[in-house]
Amino acid sequence: MLIVYRNQNKRVVLSAFVYFIIKEKLTKLMDPHDENDHNSFQEIANTNLSKISKNIQNIGYTDGITDGRESVFQNGFDQGYCDGLRLSFEIQKFKKTAEILLNSSKIEKSDELRKELEDLSSLSPRDQKHFKMLDNMNKPITEVSELQNSHTSDVLRVLKENYPNLYDVIGV
Amino acid sequence: MNRDINDIFDDIALTEEKISKESYEEGFKTGVDEGNLEGYKLGYAQGVNVGEELGDIYGICEAHLLLTKAEKVKKTLKQLQESIDSFPRTNDPEADIVGDLEHIRSQFKKVKAMLRLGGESHEPKKDLSF
Numbered sequence: 471m472l473i474v475y476r477n478q479n480k481r482v483v484l485s486a487f488v489y490f491i492i493k494e495k496l497t498k499l500m501d502p503h504d505e506n507d508h509n510s511f512q513e514i515a516n517t518n519l520s521k522i523s524k525n526i527q528n529i530g531y532t533d534g535i536t537d538g539r540e541s542v543f544q545n546g547f548d549q550g551y552c553d554g555l556r557l558s559f560e561i562q563k564f565k566k567t568a569e570i571l572l573n574s575s576k577i578e579k580s581d582e583l584r585k586e587l588e589d590l591s592s593l594s595p596r597d598q599k600h601f602k603m604l605d606n607m608n609k610p611i612t613e614v615s616e617l618q619n620s621h622t623s624d625v626l627r628v629l630k631e632n633y634p635n636l637y638d639v640i641g642v
Numbered sequence: 643m644n645r646d647i648n649d650i651f652d653d654i655a656l657t658e659e660k661i662s663k664e665s666y667e668e669g670f671k672t673g674v675d676e677g678n679l680e681g682y683k684l685g686y687a688q689g690v691n692v693g694e695e696l697g698d699i700y701g702i703c704e705a706h707l708l709l710t711k712a713e714k715v716k717k718t719l720k721q722l723q724e725s726i727d728s729f730p731r732t733n734d735p736e737a738d739i740v741g742d743l744e745h746i747r748s749q750f751k752k753v754k755a756m757l758r759l760g761g762e763s764h765e766p767k768k769d770l771s772f
Contacts (some may be wrong), residue, residue, distance in 0.1 A: 539680070580766050595694055
């Protein structure tokens, strides 16, 4: 049997000689007494093909994950930085002002103002209830950011509504 | 079967490329989802650190503006508040965020000396956990 290919591109030519060499070498790998040589060879070939395919898939998948992460990480970071800074700044400035005024004897404090100052002193921007991503892990980052900023605006509104005396004192 | 042998070899080679491409695209999509969340979480934690420090300093200025009567002190406190007000609120690559933060810290040291405040440290917190 002669398998010859010749075309304009002058690509592959596989001769019968080479074909039989390969077949002989493969045959030597198999048990000469096995009556199902062909089937065993087929199984081995399939197993090897499966292993190689899986390897290729794993490598491709890993490369994809790495590249995917790198393509968006900075953008996500920038968004998170902006949202975290806004929330913690707004809460902390009220909290710190309240702490100092509460402990100062230089300012007259009504009972209502004193209570407000005590409440505000317990605020913390690190409280997980302020971190909206924790409840929205499956949402796109733009949506998470909107929820975060909406929450921050709500917090500020509640501060203003619930602590009117402090707002009057600070003059905000 | 009268297929061209080169087409058969091409199929074998392209199968590998096809598998690789499909799995890469699947991995890329997963990577994008993970990268967005991880990036946001890290950025948020960093933003909270910076915001907390600035809010602290701003709150101290705000409180002492109410408590102090010395005009010189009030002027210094307001200058410090202005520095904080003009601090970039985004991670702007053109802005010198670290430099601005150091400048604010330096101004705050002077304020603490003027007000004779205690040694409360405003070293940046390294805790980025949430």
